[in-house]
Amino acid sequence: MTLIRPTRRGFIQAAGFGAASVALGAPGLGRAQSYPDRPINVTIPTGEGGGADRDSRVFASVWTKYLGADLEYGYYPGAAGQVGYEFYMQRDKDAYNLIFANLGPEVIMLELQDTGIVIGEDIVYIQQISSEPMAVFSSGRSPITSLQQLVDEGKKRPVTVAVSRLPHPGSIGMLALAEATGANFVLVPYGGGNPSAMAAITMETDCCVLPMANPIALIDQVNILGVFAGANPAPAESKGAPTVNGALGTSIPNFDSSRAWGIHKEAYDAFPDRVAHLKQIMNEAVNDPAYAEAVKGAGLPTTFIDVGGEDVAMATAAATKELAAKYKTLLSGA
Structure with a gap:
């Protein structure tokens, strides 16, 4: 059996950022x-x-x-x-x-x-x-419960999308989706997966896009609207979330x-x-x-x-x- 024994001490400082060691x-x-x-x-x-x-x-x-x-x-x-x-x-x-x-x-x-x-x-x-593929999801309390609703809303107003960082496959996926559908998606970087997901769950943003494991881990709190893949690799864990292309009839690459x-x-x-x-x-x-x-x-x-x-x-x-x-x-x- 592998032993795990956490310790904490100050770590080397770099570029003004702190670090913890475990x-x-x-x-x-x-x-x-x-x-x-x-x-x-x-x-x-x-x-x-x-x-x-x-x-x-x-x-x-x-x-x-x-x-x-x-x-x-x-x-x-x-x-x-x-x-x-x-x-x-x-x-x-x-x-x-x-x-x-x-x-x-x-x-x-x-x-x-x-x-x-x-x-x-x-x-x-x-x-x-x-x-894992990228997945776009909304809060479980959001009125937006499908990818089509998200796109329709994005044609009426700027829809905010939480992302962990701008250079990201999920960011590219949402920009490609905007280009394919004419929806207006505004990417908002939160500096990590957890704060990005929380922004969507609390409805600070309209939705979030992250690697699929993140919304699956939060499945009781979110609606997975679409997966940027040819087929959903985890249908049971994602409550049968559709692929982006399957939901919208688009031809967006896998991300x-x-x-x-x-x-x-x-x-x-x-x-x-x-x-x-x-x-x-x-x-x-x-x-x-x-x-x-x-x-x-x-x-x-x-x-x-x-x-x-x-x-x-x-x-x-x-x-x-x-x-x-x-x-x-x-x-x-x-």
């Missing part, structure tokens, strides 16, 4: 080799308690029994993830520092913002663990995002044995039946588990980069 894992569980012989730091480019934090902890609850070391988490929200990535690039390139990425919004951010950080040259994503672990390219090149070990035990953990049980225990559909090694994760990043370039004008206009 130690996870059981440091004495039969290491097969000397690496790792101390805690591994994990940078999350969003706030504590958000979707990335949740998903990384679900994975860590299984992975740490293979890793045999603690994980110390630091949270660096800001500038659509740029603050976290810039902080990560300052950390030692020794394979004791990893980044847990939400590939959709973060690759889009790196493509649109002048960060100087290049995927493949500065960071390599070595393990993909999940993928989704994947979670993946990344590492500095310098560490990738300098410590191939360490990287190979990380890849091996990450793959073992994500394929462990205990991981699927942990996902279910978090109230998430196991259909979102989407396992892939470096080749899959980097291909996902490349496809997202193309998506960002294709919709750059829409995002810039927003």
Whole structure:
């Protein structure tokens, strides 16, 4: 059984943002080799308690029994993830520092913002663990209970849409929907999934668009109006929510995002044995039946588990980069 023992202390300050650290894992569980012989730091480019934090902890609850070391988490929200990535690039390139990425919004951010950080040259994503489509939802108390109603309302007045950050697949999806239907959607960034969802639930905004796991976790408080996918991957958990194209007869592309672990390219090149070990035990953990049980225990559909090694994760990043370039004008206009 994996032991989880939270601790709190001050974390390094970066770009004016604070961070909290949380130690996870059981440091004495039969290491097969000397690496790792101390805690591994994990940078999350969003706030504590958000979707990335949740998903990384679900994975860590299984992975740490293979890793045999603690994980110390630091949270660096800001500038659509740029603050976290810039902080990560300052950390030692020794394979004791990893980044847990939400590939959709973060690759889009790196493509649109002048960060100087290049995927493949500065960071390599070595393990993909999940993928999910974007979903638009309203409060369970809202008079807007269908996607058609949302579009109709958007033709009468500006409809506000809470988003976790502007460079995001969900943002692109709503802008593409506005372009296809003539509705007027105004994107309002809230700096994270939790505050974005709460803005919709409290009806501070008309609706919200986030990765589908978020409204599923809040299904008793929201109406999922549409899913940006060819087919709803979790119909039971989403109360049979329709796809956007199915509800409106549009031809909007699928918009989704994947979670993946990344590492500095310098560490990738300098410590191939360490990287190979990380890849091996990450793959073992994500394929462990205990991981699927942990996902279910978090109230998430196991259909979102989407396992892939470096080749899959980097291909996902490349496809997202193309998506960002294709919709750059829409995002810039927003």
